[in-house]
Ligand SMILES: [Ca+2]
């Protein structure tokens with residue numbers, strides 16, 4: 001008798017001389033998975049499990065048969081019962097694959113442990129059995145990572161640095177990698193192909209994002225079982241390396257009058273600005289403040305005037321103001337664009353309050369040597385001249401001359 005019959009294998013395991021080995025991470029005999037000599041750590045497939053082994057055939061007497069099994073704890077067989085992996089093969093030992101494959105399973109996520117048993121072909125004195133319990137778990141994870149809270153915190157337009165953070169984790173197999181891509185939509189990666197960014201939960205990527213392009217940021221987290229989740233930034237980001245532009249601006253509420261340098265009213269302060277725009281990213285906010293010193297806000301506290309200035313082009317503050325004669329009021333407008341790293345155009349203008357009328361001055365009929373003559377023979381022209389009008393605060397901006405006709409009581413015709 002040179003061989004045990006297959007029918008007698010089960011009997012051999014009841015009480016043979018038995019050696020049990022629990023291997024360690026450095027051992028290279030039993031391996032998880034189908035790839036020869038590669039110890040797989042993770043899998044995402046729940047309907048089959050596999051193992052392979054090597055180096056068990058150098059027992060002095062040769063191997064008569066193998067069995068393998070799988071359990072949720074070391075040595076257990078609650079996942080795959082002990083099976084002869086070569087039982088179905090024709091051709092004897094030459095056809096052995098030293099691979100175990102159990103299919104049609106419905107495994108739950110968790111850790112699985114492979115055991116392999118070799119029965120030696122001892123011809124005298126009964127078989128010897130060696131069992132190796134592979135201590136490196138084969139981790140099944142069928143759920144992709146959790147990935148959310150993708151936040152783009154900043155874009156450094158000088159150095160082209162994109163700063164971001166996210167929340168990613170994987171309970172079963174842990175995170176293996178996180179990648180980032182940029183696209184013009186939520187789906188493409190046209191602006192930046194997938195780029196590894198580490199798993200720290202935040203990072204910085206150097207990438208040139210063109211001005212004025214809605215840019216969607218995508219993150220992809222992959223777990224150790226090879227499953228991925230993708231998350232997209234809640235909104236597109238907009239990069240703009242140029243500040244808003246402005247047409248004209250100044251003091252006063254009448255944009256047709258342009259900037260004024262003096263005003264007589266004491267209960268109202270106005271500013272105007274026209275042509276306010278940013279072609280790349282639009283205008284997000286306009287703030288106005290005014291005070292009695294440049295940059296001050298003691299007269300008009302910082303106020304959001306975005307709607308008013310983009311609408312009518314002018315904004316006034318009237319209630320509660322009591323401006324002082326001979327005092328200059330300095331307005332500051334902060335015009336901010338809509339980019340992720342926004343640029344602000346700051347405008348300065350000022351107006352001086354003059355509540356007193358011009359003084360002095362005399363008016364004469366005629367000019368030069370013909371001044372103040374009682375009669376004139378010129379029937380087509382009336383002329384006048386004046387002198388001495390002054391305003392010590394704001395100067396004279398305009399003279400208006402009027403001529404009235406008074407007919408004497410008796411006119412000789
Ligand atoms: Ca998972």
Ligand SMILES: [Ca+2]
Nearest residue numbers: 240242278280
């Ligand atoms: Ca711009």
Ligand SMILES: [Ca+2]
Nearest residue numbers: 251260261350
């Ligand atoms: Ca002015």
Ligand SMILES: [Ca+2]
Nearest residue numbers: 354356391393
């Ligand atoms: Ca005056």
